[in-house]
Amino acid sequence: MSYFSTLCVYFLMVLNPIMTNTITEDIDVLVFLPQNNSYLFSHTRVAPAIIYAQQRLQADGGRYSGFQFNIQFENSDFVNGALYMLVDRSCGNKPDLILGPVCEYEAAAVVRLASHWNIPVISAGALAVGFSNKNAEYSHLTRIAPSYVKMAETFSAMFEHFTWKSALLVYEDDKEERNCYFTLEGVYHLMADFNIKTYAFSHEDRLDTDDIFQNMYDTEVVIMCTGADKIREIMLAAHRRRLTNGSHMFFNVELFNASSYGNGSWKRGDKYDNDARHAYASLNTVTLLRTVKPEFENFSMEMKKSMKKAGFHDCKDCESVNMFVEGFHDALLLYAIALHEAMKSGYSKRNGTEVTSRMWNRTFEGIAGHVSMDENGDRNGDFSLMAMTDVEAGTYEVVANYFGENGTFQLLPAFRMDHFTLRGKYKALTEIPEKTCGLGVSALTGVIVGAVLGTAMLIAFYFFRKNYRITIERRTQSEECATGKHRQLREDSIRSNLSAA
Structure with missing residues (x-):
């Protein structure tokens, strides 16, 4: 009887999260954002959106309220800084999820290493064409913002x-x-x-x-x-x-x-x-x-308040929420949906391949509305x-x-x-000013003028040659006449000499 009671209690413990649709789990999240506010995706701009998403997910009674997100923000101002930080983390516990980096060159190195370590990476950046190849080194990358x-x-x-x-x-x-x-x-x-x-x-x-x-x-x-x-x-x-x-x-x-x-x-x-x-x-x-979704308007107001609270008063790009702020909010939501499904199916949060695959080829409601992810883990863009x-x-x-x-x-x-x-x-x-090469207005004018001058020169040469020919013919006739006279004199002289001999 004691064995049977223990077995019942065990099954109730296992099945309870499934029956209540709530799963409890601690999740370590490592976020790479630059401290430099000249970036549109700086820590000051984006961190409030991630915290906003965390609070919504952990609201009492929600499906994902059992997820305890332990978020650690790291600076990614320097080239390879994010990579070195991730390598340092390898000596201790590796994160369950990585958000960012955004810049292509930093993201490339981090995503390669995370894919090797079976860690899901979600970024609102890494938008270049090269990241579309998810077969090997970028296998665990999900792009929550529309790529280029x-x-x-x-x-x-x-x-x-x-x-x-x-x-x-x-x-x-x-x-x-x-x-x-x-x-x-x-x-x-x-x-x-x-x-x-x-x-x-x-x-x-x-x-x-x-x-x-x-x-x-x-x-x-x-x-x-x-x-x-x-x-x-x-x-x-x-x-x-x-x-x-x-x-x-x-x-x-x-x-x-x-x-x-x-x-x-x-x-x-x-x-x-x-x-x-x-x-x-x-x-x-x-x-x-x-x-113009009402929920998004509330989100925008909260983000603006966060900017002012952080002392970000003179910010020309803070009037509207940019895609990085929106994207990183939706990143945490997408991960929660995928992890919840994976754990309901018996997978661990450590199975990064399984969690990543459940973020791809799906749709969900983001903070700004409908979000569609394609089969390659890239967000379809509107x-x-x-x-x-x-x-x-x-x-x-x-x-x-x-x-x-x-x-x-x-x-x-x-x-x-x-x-x-x-x-x-x-x-x-034809009205483009002409440069040193190419055929523009000035070149066309040159061709026309050249053609006119060339024609004039040909006509002049024709008359010159005609007059020259007449002169030559006259001179030749005169010379032939004189030559004939000289020849006749030589012949007369020769005959005279022979006669004398």
Whole structure:
């Protein structure tokens, strides 16, 4: 009887979490975020979102309230700093979950090691094309923010819809984080079937707009990724050259829902504002689809309060929640869902492969709305296309949306087909100032002048040759006559001498 009672108690203990749908577990979470607030994903910006998610998950009576998250934040300001910290942790207990790093170069090293140690990694970064290969070294990486290739799907859908064939990718390369390089690498990688050219410039060098426009000669679409001020400089120069008359499509990529990478803002309060407003009438912006979900509004308010509490008062990018803040919140939620399922099926939190696989190819409700993860562990991205719909006011509206989960391109009421129709392409290009090579206006003028001068020279040469020929013929006749007389005199002289002999 005692044995039977003990057995019953044992089964009740095992089955109780399943019956109550609550599982108790301590989870060690290691978070890599930089302390430097110049990063859009700094500790000051992102940590409040992770704590917010932790509190929601551990709310009384919730399905995941039995999970006790022990969160440790580590600085990832320095190259390889996150990797060294993770290696140091190997001497003690390894973490059950790693959040971050964001930067590609740091993330690569950490994810390789974590995959070897069977530790799930979730990042709102590591967005470059190279991380898409999850077969080996990045096998435990889940990307909770849309990668650059997912953003590129928006352009691919537009090219198919509007039958565009060619593009010039213009980007600023800082040689450090290289956000714009990796962004347009995604476009280049996905759109290999189109005629794609690239033009890169350093943020330290003077922007050579003449060189950019020379490279535009045989392309229809210009896709730019650079700072907001550089975007304005390019568009003003394009407007002066009459390249904003519909001869080309201009696009700007607004990265991470942050204005530092250009948000269609033409106004600076200077003497060029009026020209900029008309130039930006031809500039379209691709950005992440924003939500107006009430829950997200509450989350945004809390994040702003956290910024102010941390003394982050003068922050131009803190008006709206960027994708890193949102992403890291959803990362903890996604892990809780996957771990709960795995443990209900009898797996341990230490089985990183199993937990990771349950985060892939699924959907759930994130803080901003519906989140869809593909079968490769990457979040499907929803993006908006913005265009200036009121030129006099200089205001933008969302005119189309792209939904990554099903690959659909939705046109909204504000969309105007004529705005996205190419016209007068090559006429505009003849007004590009000519440089040292290529055929522009000055070269064409030179050819015409050269042809006229050449014709004049040929005519002159013809008359000169004709007159010269007449003179030669006359001179020849005279010389032949004189020669005949000399010959006759010689012959007469010879005969006289012979006669005398």
